[in-house]
Amino acid sequence: MDSLIDVMPLYLEGFGLTILLLVVSGLGAFILGVIIAAMRISPLPSLRVFAVVYTEALRNVPLLLVLFFCAFVLPILGVSVGPDPKVGYLLLAILGLTLYTSPFVAEAVRSGINGVPIGQAEAARSIGMGFGATLTLVILPQAGRMVVPPLINVFIALTKNTSVAGIFFVNELFSGVQRATRDHGDKVLLMLLFAAALYLLITIPLGQIAGYIEKKVRVLR
Amino acid sequence: MSLGVLYDAPGPKARRRSLIGSIVGIILIAALFWWVIATLAAPRISANDAVTPGLFDPSRWDVLANPLVWERFAAGVGATLLMAGAAAILAIAVGIGFSFARTATSRWIRVPAAILLEFFRGMPVLLMIFFVFLVFSTGAYWAGVIGLGVYNGAIIGEALRAGILSLPKGQREAGFVIGLTATRTRMIIEFPQAFRQMLPIILAQMVVLLKDTSLAYVVAYDELSRTIQNMQKALGNRYVFTLFIIGLAIYLALNLTLSWIARAVAKRSGPKAGKLTPTGPAAALGAEGTRAITLPVLERDRPPRRPD
Numbered sequence A: 001m002d003s004l005i006d007v008m009p010l011y012l013e014g015f016g017l018t019i020l021l022l023v024v025s026g027l028g029a030f031i032l033g034v035i036i037a038a039m040r041i042s043p044l045p046s047l048r049v050f051a052v053v054y055t056e057a058l059r060n061v062p063l064l065l066v067l068f069f070c071a072f073v074l075p076i077l078g079v080s081v082g083p084d085p086k087v088g089y090l091l092l093a094i095l096g097l098t099l100y101t102s103p104f105v106a107e108a109v110r111s112g113i114n115g116v117p118i119g120q121a122e123a124a125r126s127i128g129m130g131f132g133a134t135l136t137l138v139i140l141p142q143a144g145r146m147v148v149p150p151l152i153n154v155f156i157a158l159t160k161n162t163s164v165a166g167i168f169f170v171n172e173l174f175s176g177v178q179r180a181t182r183d184h185g186d187k188v189l190l191m192l193l194f195a196a197a198l199y200l201l202i203t204i205p206l207g208q209i210a211g212y213i214e215k216k217v218r219v220l221r
Numbered sequence B: 001m002s003l004g005v006l007y008d009a010p011g012p013k014a015r016r017r018s019l020i021g022s023i024v025g026i027i028l029i030a031a032l033f034w035w036v037i038a039t040l041a042a043p044r045i046s047a048n049d050a051v052t053p054g055l056f057d058p059s060r061w062d063v064l065a066n067p068l069v070w071e072r073f074a075a076g077v078g079a080t081l082l083m084a085g086a087a088a089i090l091a092i093a094v095g096i097g098f099s100f101a102r103t104a105t106s107r108w109i110r111v112p113a114a115i116l117l118e119f120f121r122g123m124p125v126l127l128m129i130f131f132v133f134l135v136f137s138t139g140a141y142w143a144g145v146i147g148l149g150v151y152n153g154a155i156i157g158e159a160l161r162a163g164i165l166s167l168p169k170g171q172r173e174a175g176f177v178i179g180l181t182a183t184r185t186r187m188i189i190e191f192p193q194a195f196r197q198m199l200p201i202i203l204a205q206m207v208v209l210l211k212d213t214s215l216a217y218v219v220a221y222d223e224l225s226r227t228i229q230n231m232q233k234a235l236g237n238r239y240v241f242t243l244f245i246i247g248l249a250i251y252l253a254l255n256l257t258l259s260w261i262a263r264a265v266a267k268r269s270g271p272k273a274g275k276l277t278p279t280g281p282a283a284a285l286g287a288e289g290t291r292a293i294t295l296p297v298l299e300r301d302r303p304p305r306r307p308d
Helices: A002-040 A046-058 A063-076 A085-114 A118-126 A131-167 A173-183 A185-219 B012-041 B058-065 B067-102 B107-123 B125-134 B140-165 B169-177 B183-218 B224-235 B237-269 B280-285
Strands: none
Touching: A002 A085, A002 A131, A002 A173, A002 B140, A002 B237, A002 B280, A046 A085, A046 B012, A046 B067, A046 B280, A063 A085, A063 B237, A085 A131, A118 A131, A118 B058, A131 A185, A131 B125, A131 B183, A173 A185, A185 B058, A185 B125, B012 B169, B058 B067, B058 B107, B058 B237, B067 B107, B067 B140, B067 B224, B067 B237, B107 B140, B125 B140, B125 B183, B125 B280, B140 B183, B169 B183, B183 B224, B183 B237, B224 B237
16 A cells, blocks of 8 residues: 555656646647548548548557657757757657547548438538538538547547657656556556556546447437 | 538539649648758758758668668568567457457346456556566567457457447347357357458458557567667667658558558448448447548448439
């Protein structure tokens, strides 16, 4: 028990940073992802091509390499880490997580729009609705409902992915685990289970919310 | 949903505007690329007047002439594939086990399986690999294989379960009617269909698995991305960019090939028209966030072909 109390501050700091990473890069990925999704369905072919290349490239590269790029290659390119390296690397980690997560957000949003049957749009058009009305009154309300659960799943994945930021000088939960297991070699199992519980504290409720929303707002067809 | 129906067919004016838009878009993107490449190529002068050569300077790429570097890359790719292959087999085995346990008739099997599955799905893979490594002291290779196998197995298990649940009830009833037991029905009637139907999702998960082998760095397994970092340490910062680009190209080639195979398989053996489609928006939309390829468009969601 003593060792648990011993690592408490370490774990709490890590937990806080994990949540910070989740919220900030989640928000960033959401904004970027919606823009990419909009480009993907835009009438302009050049934007569509750009969005496809962006999505495919980032989705097929391990997160570790994306973070490696942000932490080691970007500084060489002249992106300065700033006066406080702790903050600097945190920002770079947020950038990496944002970039890595944004294509998954884009795909979730796009699949939601794709999931609305074409008959809905056809019906709206046939009763004389214009483009704007079709989109805002018929398509988006349905797409929005279908998008929320997969989006939450993207954020659950992001929560788990924050653990990778640990090796790039960010003291999030997983790097706390590594230190704790080093310091308390005799109670490794306890340290690991404690950390697992903290991760589950974020991911399981999010999963429950996704399931609940899915049942609640499902469009019955 | 095809978006064509949202707009009127473009007239000459709209077509011209769209063309102009495309050209402007291409110019903007090309300009961005040119700027990035120019910035990368330019030599930089740091505060103490030391000149760092640009990133496309031959002095940064001469390392590629060294066969030893390529040997290391090949060893890294080999180690990555070795781990991914073993983990993939384990993941499918675990997934099959989970899907059976989760759909068991006995509550005493179902509930513990559900709890275990939630546990495995909610934890970072990184933590899992570390966990196996420290608690079971299996060595780096097996820690990676077991961690990746169990984590991805949990996700595959959920996909297979969705596949079994989405089968028409008649399939199971037919099994009972011809006198099969519940287990036999599951094994020879329901499961083969579910597996076939979920094959695209399983293959997509394999891409995730292949990418995630990079997380075995935590137990010091020398797969591809750790090889890159090791070489960076050995050769110095001058070659970071070069090594990074080569590694990136290898990962892209591996994963895009696998994605392409997954897509080809999805086309051939995906859900067939009007039947055997996963139910619920989550199943249809491909719930797992780390999925690496686009799900096949379900036949059901595809717009009917319109007569021209």
